[in-house]
Amino acid sequence: MRHLLKRIPILFAAAGAVILIGWKVDAEPNRTTMPELAGLVHYTTIRRGEVTEHIMTTNEAIQAVKNGQPIPEGTHFVLVDYRDGEIYRTFVMEKGRGWGDDYDETRRTGDWQFQWFKPDGSVNMAENTARCQSCHSSRADQDFLYTLDDLKAFDGAVID
Numbered sequence: 707m708r709h710l711l712k713r714i715p716i717l718f719a720a721a722g723a724v725i726l727i728g729w730k731v732d733a734e735p736n737r738t739t740m741p742e743l744a745g746l747v748h749y750t751t752i753r754r755g756e757v758t759e760h761i762m763t764t765n766e767a768i769q770a771v772k773n774g775q776p777i778p779e780g781t782h783f784v785l786v787d788y789r790d791g792e793i794y795r796t797f798v799m800e801k802g803r804g805w806g807d808d809y810d811e812t813r814r815t816g817d818w819q820f821q822w823f824k825p826d827g828s829v830n831m832a833e834n835t836a837r838c839q840s841c842h843s844s845r846a847d848q849d850f851l852y853t854l855d856d857l858k859a860f861d862g863a864v865i866d
């Protein structure tokens with residue numbers, strides 16, 4: 707027991723090193739770009755406490771979903787997170803041909819890649835986008851989207 711206790715700090719140090727290395731590998735820019743928000747359609751709003759999220763995508767993607775077609779390559783989905791009336795952060799998903807190949811199968815979310823942009827447009831390098839993929843992978847049957855039903859119900863009037 708005594709010598710086990712002595713080892714605990716060593717185990718913690720090793721775990722810390724692994725976490726740091728993992729973070730360095732994953733927190734790198736990927737292919738996701740920040741789109742021009744003015745060109746997107748705001749189709750739903752989610753409010754939670756102080757957070758207001760405007761969710762938007764391209765008109766082409768909305769038409770494709772409504773026609774039961776695959777979401778086109780090059781599509782952006784954007785979640786603009788407002789706090790106190792200002793943009794706090796912007797989450798982006800973008801789909802591109804073969805982009806899923808950048809990740810191994812356990813992490814892959816179709817051909818979607820994810821990114822967290824700061825209000826100045828730079829990438830939040832402290833985020834590991836594997837986290838985004840891990841959560842959104844539970845929506846694999848809805849093209850990795852959480853608000854696909856809202857999109858289907860969207861009739862052209864901004865839902866506030």
Ligand code: HEC
Binds near residue numbers: 752797820833842
């Ligand atoms: C713990 C689960 C979870 C994680 C982690 C997560 N998301 Fe989401 N995401 C959601 C949920 C739930 C929604 C629906 C909006 C809401 O309820 O706030 C959503 C919505 C979105 C949307 C709008 C399109 C859609 O799916 O409806 C984008 C874009 C998005 N997330 C990007 C990201 C990015 C980028 C990251 C990582 C930086 C991320 N998400 C991490 C759960 C998650």
